[in-house]
Amino acid sequence: MIGxxxxxxxxxxxxxxxxxxxxxxxxxxxxxxxxLLEEVRNALEQFRPSASILSSVVDHPPELETxxxxxxxxTRLHHTTPLPISLAYEKPETLGVDRIALAAGxxxxxxGRHSLIIGTGxxxxxxxxxKSGQFMGGGISPGIDMRFRxxxxxxxxxxxxxxxxQYAFIGYNTRQSILSGVQEGALxxxxxxxxxxxxxxxxxxxxxxxxxxxxxxxxxxxxxxxxPYLMYKGLNSIAELNVLDKx
Numbered sequence: 001m002i003g004x005x006x007x008x009x010x011x012x013x014x015x016x017x018x019x020x021x022x023x024x025x026x027x028x029x030x031x032x033x034x035x036l037l038e039e040v041r042n043a044l045e046q047f048r049p050s051a052s053i054l055s056s057v058v059d060h061p062p063e064l065e066t067x068x069x070x071x072x073x074x075t076r077l078h079h080t081t082p083l084p085i086s087l088a089y090e091k092p093e094t095l096g097v098d099r100i101a102l103a104a105g106x107x108x109x110x111x112g113r114h115s116l117i118i119g120t121g122x123x124x125x126x127x128x129x130x131k132s133g134q135f136m137g138g139g140i141s142p143g144i145d146m147r148f149r150x151x152x153x154x155x156x157x158x159x160x161x162x163x164x165x166q167y168a169f170i171g172y173n174t175r176q177s178i179l180s181g182v183q184e185g186a187l188x189x190x191x192x193x194x195x196x197x198x199x200x201x202x203x204x205x206x207x208x209x210x211x212x213x214x215x216x217x218x219x220x221x222x223x224x225x226x227x228p229y230l231m232y233k234g235l236n237s238i239a240e241l242n243v244l245d246k247x
Contacts, residue, residue: 002243003050006043006072007235010056011098012122013145013211018232019047023108025229037063044071053077053239055097055231075242077101077235084108084237088134095135098231099127103135105227105234106207114204116197117230118190120212122146126193128201141189144212147182165215187219194222 004026007018015031017040027047031039044067052072054065068074075081077100079092085107089095098119106115106129116138119125122145126138142150144163152160161178169184171177194206208217209230217226227233 002240004047005236005239006047006049006052006068007232007239008040008052008054008056008068009098009101009231009235010054010058010060012058015058017043018229018235019043019049020232020236023233023236025232028229028232037061037067040064041067044068051075051239051243053235053242055101055235057096057098073243073246075239077238081238082241084241085129085133085135088130088136090137096125099125099138100135101231101234101238102207102209103127103129103234104237105230105232106205107133108233108237109207109225109227109230110205114201115207116194116204117207117209118193118216120144120208120210120216122211124186124190126197128197128204139193144182144186144215147186148178151178151182163212163215183215187216190216191220191222194220 005020007020009016015033017029018025019027029043049072052068053075055077065076077097079095083104085103102117102119106117112131114131115129117127122143124141124143128136128138130136148161151158161175164179167179168176169180171180206222206224207227207230208224209227213226213228
């Protein structure tokens with residue numbers, strides 16, 4: 001029996017860790033970039049995990065990996081890491097490790113089934129996992145926050161607007177127009193992408209995850225599985241596989 005597993009996900013928006021036990025999330029930790037090493041060291045002392053895995057799409061201190069390797073059976077996720085799925089991607093070395101982890105999580109939840117995993121973070125990612133266990137690829141587009149920032153950055157007069165669940169479909173002022181355009185536009189995009197996949201693959205599961213999960217899940221008309229901890233579940237399954245390989 002493998003003890004607690006630290007599943008670290010260092011993303012563009014947040015640095016976080018899922019403490020997993022027997023495949024389920026025991027606790028979620030959030031770290032600061034300025035005190036990352038100290039906070040991780042304290043967490044290792046508190047939870048004493050037997051294994052850890054790191055998924056990072058940002059620059060992080062190299063000492064972090066040294067720290068994790070000294071206290072746990074450590075796995076750094078990249079395209080050459082042993083995986084429960086295969087990668088049918090033209091250049092696997094360019095594939096974001098976060099997308100790999102999401103696909104692994106979908107395979108754990110729905111093995112032998114087609115799955116479309118939609119990540120709603122800094123970017124919106126579409127990740128298609130074939131029922132054979134092959135990650136086929138998908139799409140990447142700007143996330144909601146990025147769209148708001150782009151409108152402000154690349155125009156002279158449009159203000160920077162924060163996301164809001166309260167807005168008018170027909171914007172009656174500039175702020176409301178931006179809210180409607182960005183958020184309704186993102187919804188229409190996601191619904192359109194699901195419809196496009198449906199025309200090609202009739203039967204598949206749609207898993208929705210990421211920082212803007214609540215916004216999309218409450219408004220999408222399609223049948224979806226809201227999976228807020230899919231990243232951790234995927235990282236956990238990869239870590240388990242690698243711990244067994246090392247034993």
